Amino acid sequence: MFDVVVVGGGPSGATAAEDLAREGHNVALLDREGRIKPCGGAIPPRLIADFAIPDDQLIAKVTTARMISPTGRRVDIPIENGFVGMVDRKDFDPFLRDRAVAAGARGLTGTFLRIDRENDGRDRFVVYRDKATGAETRVRTRLVIGADGAKSRVAAQEIPGGDRTPLVFAYHEIIAAPPANDTYDPARCDVIYDGRISPDFYGWVFPHGASASVGMGTYHPDIDLKHATAALRAASGLAGCETLRREGAPIPLKPLRSWDNGRDTVVAGDAAGVVAPSSGEGIYYAMVGGRCAASAAAAVLASGRTSDLALARKFFMREHRTVFRVLGRMQSAYYRSDARRERFVSLCHDVDVQTLTFEAYMNKRLVKARPLAHLKIGFKNLAHLAGLVQETHV
Template identity: 25%
Template sequence: MDVLVVGGGPTGMTLAGDLARAGRDVTVLERWPSINPSSRAFATMARTLEVLDARGLADELLATSGRTEAVNLFGGGRLDLSHLDSRYRFAMITPQAKVDQALGRYAQDQGARIVRGAEVTALTQDATSVTVTTGDGRTWQAAYVVGADGAHSTVRGLLGAEFPGRTVLSSVVLADVRLARGPSDGGLTVGSQPDSFAFLAPYGDGWFRSMTWDRNHQVPDTEPIADGEVQRVLTRGLGRDLGVEEISWQSRFHCDERQVRDYRHGRVFLAGDAAHVHSPVGGQGMNTGIQDAANLAWKLDAVLGGANEAVLDTYQSERHPIGRRVLRQSGLMMRAVVLHPRPARWLRDRLAPRVLAVPAVRDLVAGSFAGTGLRYGRGSLVGTRAAQVRTPVFTLVRPRRTPPLDTPVAQQERTGPGPALLVRPDGYIAWSGDLTDNGPRGWQAALARWTHA
């Protein structure tokens, strides 16, 4: 087997589908017998929608999902997403279970094997392979293993990898609620009071994902959620009663900020929540995991096809800084929401609307929030995303009115001015320059660095 993926959530299924589509022999081991219907994620950001679109999944998800073009913040501040440099100038609001289902079908349709009810109990590796044992006594051997098995990752534990960080918020309650009176201004809505906060995300059908927290009711995750607790804190946090008519499910949890130091351990990699967890404020977790997978899958395929093993080290150098940034960004948002001192809250409520009204600041914050502003490295076009490329293979983008080249590499013509580009399978630019340059700075040399030994 080429790759064994442990964990069948959105990260694992994206990875498995991409590898299977590339012709690799891949199996997913998932300990849950079926998709978890009460998963926490609910917001799919613009960059992730671009990733899903490249795999033929965005349209079907959007057809049955809500969407929002703004985040309504404290003090009347509003983060406007409608100016994003993307086809998707909004966030898609839908339960993670729907994304899980779509990515699971994608992985299966591409030829990945999905084994449910398989819990990993042991892992060993040598110079050429990794061997995994499951609870039923079966052994599985692969050239590489990816642990995409969540915040309580078994793979991470078996590797002995530390998960440094701390708990930053306790007794947070998630729920799906049907409201008699939804917020009139639409969008993602954050309400913040000195002793509580409330958050609402619209599914678009009268149902909302709610997140509530009460500073004066800090109890263990196992404490049952009392009747009326969600309605009470929601009303207090938002400053108005929206009329909770029904709750389909609810769950209490605590929020950690943690990140492994190394995403690679020999022939074993960690991705998604197995590598990083953070505040749910900002809705970044599922999105970051899917993009981890999109980054790693094509690199595994390249090395399995003969590329230099060092290509796999770029997963760490590219994705670890992104994970660290997401932790900091989500943490800042969470700390702003739960501010307690009156002077600090007054300053926050005064500054947020004014700062976000400045177009340059608005677009910078929105691009970071949506993932469209994230890049690998600094400086030139290399490392930025190429939003116009929608096929997850190496693609040569020719300048306008330039005839096709005689090469097996996928090609397309630019729709606007600019240099030629070589775009990686994950949609990021690997090279930009002059198509006639056949030397060490040309596109062929850049392609060879990623794909040849």
């Protein structure tokens, strides 16, 4: 009999399992294993601090972000007084799962099938297919946290609207990194806004130490992701680099309206749709979502009130709703055409924009200490959207 079964062992599920185990709860962490999510791997300093990520998990430290427009305009944004850490999900996710198990969670390996309820719903069982035996197995639990990804079976079966989340299709190739040169810098993330690579999102080249992640995302299912990534590699001077891995997966970009079923199940991470619009950043928000789900589950276990499951979404949105709203509006305004993307990269050249953007990214909150800068940015934003700013190419 478990207090909580966490379904999915990515950053969100592993964080939820570890938090609950450290609080003394009887927790199981069910994961399929062997699956690596396509991910640029960027984690900000706040994540490193809040979740005690050791330095040996960082395969690179990025000090510059380069924005590249459809016409080739390049805007370099320095990361002052710090860095953005880079992780490789093939190592990072197992590290988080192992840490959860070391804290006291019981690891289970298999594929989630469903939740069975008996005795008028008072007895609950998570049913999964055991990876080792292939047998249908079930474990009894009081609560379930679904952290099983963008196409979450838990969300689809248990959460209203959980099967209708809009998705971006992401694909990347992990390549052997070349030596530093005119087009590749092992301490710089390149973000490419070009309709020839992605008509509605962006492409990226992110350093991973001895390797690099090169990929793109799009809403359009008819786009050839591999062809677009090959074009990106060619444009970035990386076509001749050895390909080490290829990975693809859907990524949600809109939080679900409800994260729980009101009785015994709550979702987190990609299953709840918490990937940041515009940037596509997911690791930090997944781990925060896992922590919020764990807090909500602990509240239910303490109080007996199943309505406390709603605290997961409430806790998360209280801190991050405004950021998600602003990023969503920015994506809607600037990602719709190459002309808009050109103006977006031009806007990134502004020092006020750079400063506030990275303050918000590094600390994960909108900075309110500089109201004049916010006002200036508002006017600049309108000027760029209206086409009143004369483009100068660098």
